[in-house]
Amino acid sequence: MRDRIAGTSQIFLLRGYGMDCSRIKDAIYLFLDNEMGEEVASEFENHLASCPSCARRRDFTTRWLVQVRRRAVRLCAPDSLRQKVLRSLRSNGLERLSP
Amino acid sequence: MNIAETIHHPGQQPHRWDFQGAAMPYMDSLFNTAFRMARNSEDAEDLVQETYLKAYKYYDKFQEGTNFKAWLFKILKNTFINSYRKKQQVPPESDFSDIEDSFERLVSDEVTHRMRSPEEEFLANILNEDIQAALEALPSDFRMVVLLADIESFSYKEIADILGVPVGTVMSRLYRGRRLLEAALLKFAREHGYLRNGMPSKMRSQVQS
Ligand SMILES: [Zn+2]
Numbered sequence: 001m002r003d004r005i006a007g008t009s010q011i012f013l014l015r016g017y018g019m020d021c022s023r024i025k026d027a028i029y030l031f032l033d034n035e036m037g038e039e040v041a042s043e044f045e046n047h048l049a050s051c052p053s054c055a056r057r058r059d060f061t062t063r064w065l066v067q068v069r070r071r072a073v074r075l076c077a078p079d080s081l082r083q084k085v086l087r088s089l090r091s092n093g094l095e096r097l098s099p
Numbered sequence: 100m101n102i103a104e105t106i107h108h109p110g111q112q113p114h115r116w117d118f119q120g121a122a123m124p125y126m127d128s129l130f131n132t133a134f135r136m137a138r139n140s141e142d143a144e145d146l147v148q149e150t151y152l153k154a155y156k157y158y159d160k161f162q163e164g165t166n167f168k169a170w171l172f173k174i175l176k177n178t179f180i181n182s183y184r185k186k187q188q189v190p191p192e193s194d195f196s197d198i199e200d201s202f203e204r205l206v207s208d209e210v211t212h213r214m215r216s217p218e219e220e221f222l223a224n225i226l227n228e229d230i231q232a233a234l235e236a237l238p239s240d241f242r243m244v245v246l247l248a249d250i251e252s253f254s255y256k257e258i259a260d261i262l263g264v265p266v267g268t269v270m271s272r273l274y275r276g277r278r279l280l281e282a283a284l285l286k287f288a289r290e291h292g293y294l295r296n297g298m299p300s301k302m303r304s305q306v307q308s
Contacts (some may be wrong), residue, residue, distance in 0.1 A: 029273055032250070035255050046277050057202055060218045064281060066220065071230050077130035081144050083124070085151045086119070092155060094119060 012041055019047040024054045109186050118158050122151065132172070132246055136179050136239065146183060150175045166226055166257060172247070173261045201282040221288050233283035241276030 024047055030036040031044050048055045086094075102300060129150060134143035153174050154161075161170050205217050237245060247253045255273075259266045 006131075010243075018272070030270065030278060033255070039269060056206070056218075060202060061281075063218070063222050064225070064284060065249065065277070067225055068230055068234075068280065071225075071227055072234060072250055073227075073231055074127070074250070075131040075134050075243075075296040077147065078140075078144070081130065081147060082123070082126060084144075085148050086123075088148060088152060089119070090153065090157055 019043050021051065021054055023048075024048070024051070027058065028058060032058070032062060034067065108143050118155055121167060122154060122171065125168055126151075126252060128168070129171060129175055132251065133175060133179070134236065135246055136243060138235070141181055146175060147181070149178050153178065166260075168251075169253060169257045169261055170252070172253075173263075176243070176261055189211055190248055201278070205285055221285065224286060224288060224291065226287070226291075229284055229287040233280050233287065236283055237276055237279055241272055241279060244269060244272040245276040247278060249277075 025046065027036065027044070031041060034041075036044065048058055130143055131153060133146040133150075133225045137143045137146060150171065154171055157174075161167065205221060215236065225260075233277065234245065243262070244258060248255075252263065255266050255269045257285050258269045262269070
């Protein structure tokens with residue numbers, strides 16, 4: 001299955017391949033991530049404009065991904081780690097940052 | 100790693116005194132990713148420290164003009180694979196037959212098809228904890244790709260470089276990782292009951308807002 005999807009995704013990088021709902025479904029992330037060539041993306045958009053169910057999927061996928069990106073917790077490195085790393089770098093030859 | 104180039108353009112070679120200023124700003128990102136991969140603070144701290152030591156040691160091998168953040172993440176990933184992943188139990192393969200059509204199920208479920216928009220109900224009720232738990236539950240290969248793409252905003256090409264895999268593999272892992280994430284979020288939604296009841300929980304939406 002991994003290869004099947006990788007294969008279909010790469011087919012999307014070719015233009016003029018034609019769009020249908022199952023291909024849209026397979027390549028929706030390429031489209032949302034802007035990793036699809038411009039011309040293929042415009043074929044993709046043409047399909048979305050005329051297919052409510054694919055458009056609905058696109059909207060849904062975009063919105064939950066935005067929520068994940070916005071709300072996933074970003075941990076900060078503890079200050080003690082910062083000090084520890086600097087200490088060990090210095091004992092390995094890092095010079096103090098000169099002003 | 101192109102030695103000839105370094106000799107021809109000695110001015111482009113990074114200087115060791117640059118290292119602190121160049122590398123330290125990425126510590127939060129590296130720590131966040133390390134923590135989510137190792138799942139505990141102690142290992143995450145060790146991973147980050149090891150990453151910085153290796154990066155400093157090999158700093159003259161870094162090619163100026165390429166992505167330094169991606170280079171640091173590549174070292175982090177290699178360190179994780181070499182020393183920490185072996186310690187972890189490999190989780191059982193998830194059953195992917197179940198995740199393929201989670202969106203279709205959401206919009207066509209017997210319990211949700213009468214809703215005006217099941218998507219709205221779902222999106223309005225995702226809990227912060229659900230997002231953390233769903234990310235945490237991803238098998239580590241998929242978790243790594245999703246973190247790099249959705250939390251650190253690396254491009255497919257950069258992720259391929261960091262992981263040392265073809266871009267096609269990045270695409271397929273991201274596809275499966277995100278489908279798993281979507282399925283997990285929908286599963287939590289069902290467990291919370293608002294999809295089953297066809298009504299969002301009032302209390303929950305108050306907590307959310
Ligand atoms: Zn369609």
